[in-house]
Amino acid sequence: MVRAYGYSGRVTFPVVGMVGGGQLARMTHEAGIPLGIKFKLLSDTPQDSAAQVVSDVVVGDYRDLETLRAFARGCDVITFDHEHVPTEHLRALEADGIPVRPGPDALIHAHDKGVMRAKLTEIGAPCPRHRIVADPADVTAFAEEGDGYPVILKTVRGGYDGKGVWFVRSEADAHEPFQAGVPVLAEEKVDFVRELAANIVRSPHGQAVAYPVVESQQVDGVCDTVIAPAPDLSEELSGEAQQLAIRIAVELNVVGHLAVELFETADGRILVNELAMRPHNSGHWTQDGAITSQFANHVRAVLDLPLGDPRPRATWTVMCNVLGGDYPDMYKPYLHVMARDPQAKIHMYGKDVRPGRKVGHVNTYGDDLDDVLERARHAAGYLRGTIVE
Numbered sequence: 001m002v003r004a005y006g007y008s009g010r011v012t013f014p015v016v017g018m019v020g021g022g023q024l025a026r027m028t029h030e031a032g033i034p035l036g037i038k039f040k041l042l043s044d045t046p047q048d049s050a051a052q053v054v055s056d057v058v059v060g061d062y063r064d065l066e067t068l069r070a071f072a073r074g075c076d077v078i079t080f081d082h083e084h085v086p087t088e089h090l091r092a093l094e095a096d097g098i099p100v101r102p103g104p105d106a107l108i109h110a111h112d113k114g115v116m117r118a119k120l121t122e123i124g125a126p127c128p129r130h131r132i133v134a135d136p137a138d139v140t141a142f143a144e145e146g147d148g149y150p151v152i153l154k155t156v157r158g159g160y161d162g163k164g165v166w167f168v169r170s171e172a173d174a175h176e177p178f179q180a181g182v183p184v185l186a187e188e189k190v191d192f193v194r195e196l197a198a199n200i201v202r203s204p205h206g207q208a209v210a211y212p213v214v215e216s217q218q219v220d221g222v223c224d225t226v227i228a229p230a231p232d233l234s235e236e237l238s239g240e241a242q243q244l245a246i247r248i249a250v251e252l253n254v255v256g257h258l259a260v261e262l263f264e265t266a267d268g269r270i271l272v273n274e275l276a277m278r279p280h281n282s283g284h285w286t287q288d289g290a291i292t293s294q295f296a297n298h299v300r301a302v303l304d305l306p307l308g309d310p311r312p313r314a315t316w317t318v319m320c321n322v323l324g325g326d327y328p329d330m331y332k333p334y335l336h337v338m339a340r341d342p343q344a345k346i347h348m349y350g351k352d353v354r355p356g357r358k359v360g361h362v363n364t365y366g367d368d369l370d371d372v373l374e375r376a377r378h379a380a381g382y383l384r385g386t387i388v389e
Contacts (some may be wrong), residue, residue: 013035013036013037013038014037014038014076014077014303015037015038015039015040015074015075015076016032016037016038016039016040016075016076016077016079016299016302016303017039017040017041017042017071017072017075017076017077017078017079018039018040018041018042018050018054018078018079018080018081019042019062019068019071019078019079019080019081019082019085020042020043020050020062020080020081020082021041021042021043021044021045021048021049021050021051021057021081022048022049022050022081022082022349023049023050023081023349023351023358024081024082024278024279024295025041025043025049025050025054025081026049026050026052026053026054026349026350027279027284027287027295027347028079028081028279028295028298028299029041029050029053029054030053030295031293031295031296031298031299032296032299035296035299035300037299037303038056039054039055039056040054040056040057040058040071040074040075041054041056041057041058042058042060042062042067042068042071043057043058043059043060044059044061044062045059046059049349049350049351050081052350053350058070058071062084062085063085063086063089065089065092068085068089068092068093069092069093069096072093072096072098075098076099076303077098077099077100077101077302077303078093078098078099078100078101079100079101079102079256079278079298079302080102080107080277080278081278081279082278083107083110083111083276083277083278084111084158085107087104087107087108087111090103090104090107091104099302101204101255101256101301101302102253102254102255102256102277103253103255105252105253106252106253106254106255106277107277109252109275109277110275110276110277110278111157112156112157113154113155113156113157113185113274114132114156114183114185115156116275117130117185119251119252120248120272123247123248123251125244125247125248125272126244126269126270126271126272127271127272128152128187128188128190128263128271128273129145129146129187129188130185130186130187130188131185131186132156132183132184132185132186133153133184133185133186135178136171136172136174136175136178137171138186139151139153139168139171139174139186140171140174142186143186146188147188149168149169149170150167150168150169150189151168151186151187151188151189152165152166152167152168152186152187152188152189153165153166153168153174153177153184153185153186153187154166154177154184154185154187155177155180155182155183155184155185156182156183156184156185157182158180158182163221164177164180165221167189190263190265190271191265191266192263192264192265192266192271193264193265193266194215194217194230194264195215195216195217195218195261195262195263195264195273196213196214196215196216196230196233196241196261196262196263196264196270197213197214197216197226197259197260197261197262197280197282197283198210198211198213198241198242198244198245198259198260198262199211199214199245199257199258199259199260199280199282199283199286199294200242200245200246200249200257200258200260201256201257201258201294201297201298201300201301201307201310202246202249202250202254202255202256202258202301203255203300203301203304203305203306203307204255204301204304205304206250207306207307208246208249208250208307209292209297209307209308209309209310210242210245210246210310211228211283211286211290211294211310212228212229212230212238212310212312213229213230213233213238213241213242214226214227214228214229214230214282214283214285215227215230215231215233216261216281216282220356222321222323222356222358223281223282223321224320224321225318225319225320225321225373225376225377226281226282226284226285226318226319226320227316227317227318227369227373228285228286228289228312228316228317228318228319229312229316231369233264237264237268237270240270241260241262241270244260244270244272245258245260248260248272248275254277255301255302256277256278256298256301256302257277257278257279257280257283257294257297257298257301258275258276258277259275259276259278259280259282259283260272260275261273261274261275261276261282278298279294279295279298280294281319281321281358281361284319284347284361284363285317285318285319285363286310287345287347287363288313288317288345288363288365289312289313289314289317289363289365290309290310290311290312290313290317291308291309291310291311291312291313292307292308292309292310296308297310313365314365314366314367315365315366315367315369316365316366316367316368316369316372317363317364317365317372318363318364318365318369318372318373318375318376318377319361319362319363319376320361320362320376320377320379320380321358321360321361321380322346322348322358322359322360322361322362322380322383322384323355323356323357323358323359323380323384324351324353324354324355324356324357324358324359324384325353325355325384325385325386326355326385327353327384327385328352328353329353330348330353330359330360330383330384333382333383333385334346334383336382337362337379337382337383340378340379341364341375341378341379343364343365343366343375344362344363344364344375344376344379345362345363345364346360346362346379346383347360347361347362347363348360360383361380362376362379362380362383363376364376364379
């Protein structure tokens, strides 16, 4: 005898509304497919990375409130692949009864670096010396309050991948940042030995999981290589970084994925560099190297589902970004990369190739770090065209 149990035959799985059509949205959508989660996408253009693979796409301007409201109809929750939606629009969606995760009170700290620094200082999180500066002369005053030039200048909004950040050696170098028309944040130049990232995920009811702390290597201000876990990082400092990330998530009421980018200083401390309240480049290794990826756990978190296991599957996992070079046809090099290393995992974003643009990444894993590093760098370099044999 067949029991119906009242089942109507209608699909009742929730709809996640994703604002932003970049590669983070593309990979988050992919992670939701096995869970049966439906996605609705607000994309700038039909050609955006995620718009190529999501079936329900609205093309529109996320800066327009009525566009956001129309998009949110039929969504059970709204989340993001960037932090640029105006805060007042997010508050309006919440007032309409739409769950927004992370919410505007949290997201403002990723949206505005000045607000972020003020809040982190208030809660006692370790940060570089900093303050908002008014003009180049004020930059000099800030420098003289510490160890002098050089200093780092950042526009408080809109910067990413090295954009909106200046390494300033003198007052004469300090004019350009003020041309953007937004406040400028000055920070001391930190004497650091490497950059780390602590990635955690937190759900609305307070469950949190922490991934292993990773080392993030930058080239020209753009993430090039991520090593998981960070080599030769003491258990004490690793635990401190994970606990700091969780504390920040709790204090700022972050729901979803939080990446805390850190400096490890020459004297053995950690300082908070940046925050990202969305899946992050430093967590791409989790697609193939963790039991539950950052993308799958972000989906779980925004829907308040139990979070998945963040532990690594292998001793070492390395992620290398694939940047555009002088060879726009990246499909042909697949043959070499796949034949040379059948275990390498290639993730491409469907983007047009332009020099320096992130168009994909490669993950490798294994027990020998030198071997895993070489394999990832060779694959990424061959796809870009900087390695030809």
